[in-house]
Amino acid sequence: MPSMTGTFSRSATAYVEGVYPAYIQSANGSHFTDVDGNQYIDYLCGLGPITLGYNYKTVNDAIIRQLKKGILFSLPPTAELDLAELLCQTIPHADMAKFEKSGSNAVTGAVRAARAITKREKIAYCGSGGVWHDWQAAMVSRDGGVPKFNKNLIKIFDYNDVDGLEQIFEDNKNEIAAIVLEPTHFEKPEKDFLSRVRKIADRNNSVLILDEIVTGFRFDLKGGQKYFDIKGDLVCFGKGMGNGLPISAITGPNEYMKVFDELWVSSTNNSESLSLAGTIAVINEMKSKKTIKKTWNVGQKLFSGWNKIADENNLDVKMIGYPIRMDLRCFDSKQTESLPMKSLLLQEMVKRGVFMSILGAVYISYSHSFQDIEKTLTTLDDVCKIIKKKVSNDNYVKYLEGKLPKIIWTMKIPPTKKHHKQNVTRNHN
Secondary structure (H helix, E strand, O other), X not given: OHHHOOOHHHOHHHOOEOOOOOOEEEEEEOEEEEOOOOEEEEOOHHHOOOOOOEOOHHHHHHHHHHHOOOOOXXXXXXXXXXXXXXXXXXXXXXXXXXXXXXXHHHHHHHHHHHHHHHOOOEEEEEOOOXXXXXXXXXXXXXXXXXXXXXXXXXXXXXXXXXXXXXXHHHHOOOOEEEEEEOOOOOXXXXXXXXXXXXXXXXXXOOEEEEEEOOOEOOOEOOHHHXXXXXXXXXXXXXXXXXXXXXXEEXXXXXXXHHHHHOOOOOOHHHHOHHHHHHHHHHHHHHHHXXXXXXXXXXXXXXXXXXXXXXHHOOOEEEEEEEOOEEEEEEEXXXXXXXXXXXXHHHXXXXXXXXXXXXXXXXXXXXXXXXXXXXXXXXXXXXXHHHHHHHOOOOOOHHHOOOEOOOOXXXXXXOOOOOOOOXXXXXXXX
């Protein structure tokens, strides 16, 4: 297979190749077992979707019950209607829901709807990537095969940079169909950033699309809209809503969602019933057991404990972000962010049964236990001491037992910044 797998972020080249496991045999709860029988505490959670845990019985049972009725039908299954109703009862401002099979498809469908509603074509985008269709892939290094005109249709702005967003609208008057925004990546919103984005969308008659593929069903049962108190016009969910099932959704008020009656956003497998039935079980389990609150509590123990141990060992290897979605940042003695340093740290962690992604986020699921966290923190303390003893002059590469990870993609389109008028002094003779 190209890249050994269908997903770049799962490829062996994204890890310390030769040290990290390359393929997984099975998974249960917060752990997975590789093909050699080694078991790991997993903090990548299937690239983010595993919110409850692997092999989760309640969800499995719902899938099995539906399997006995059938997988795919010639007409809509009742599970499609049941899940749509459940989402509309759960998600703020949702009158309707439309299902897709991936987060990329959902956000792309929402963008198409925004273009149809506004009769405009350009998009203002702020997020972590992950929408890998033409309009968005145009901005990154892996843009082969994407028509060049797509680069003219996407304008990037940085999180918390309202001035940059306003500049996009100044430069592209009456041309911006939608603002596509992740409610957060790892940064906290500052200076009323999110509410100001909402006002800019309203003032310019643009659609505000919230990309809640990651924040949805992880930050709060009602998503980032509830957690951050921001209203989206179209809101997209994926990953955690299905606990690993291939499903995503677009939600919103009738006035926006009815445009899908006219658009070709349609696919044979969007009504596949196992994912629909399993997702109903996921959301009901989250509601009945208040799983998200427990996940925050467990994550906070890892977040604060990790940073305390890093301080005690005088290593700048800190977690940033949120207890349920963290990012590990490693800085060498020159205060330069260091991929070799991070790779060595996580190489030593994975050798001791703790799996974290070098290029991706750190996630917590409902199945992670306080015992998992205690083992992780004890392992971290041991690894920090080993690194402090072995490494001198930032020579982390020397102790890597495999290849450095290959960066998956880089940004090609720079973010828009506020144009500052220069004061020009003229000599008058």
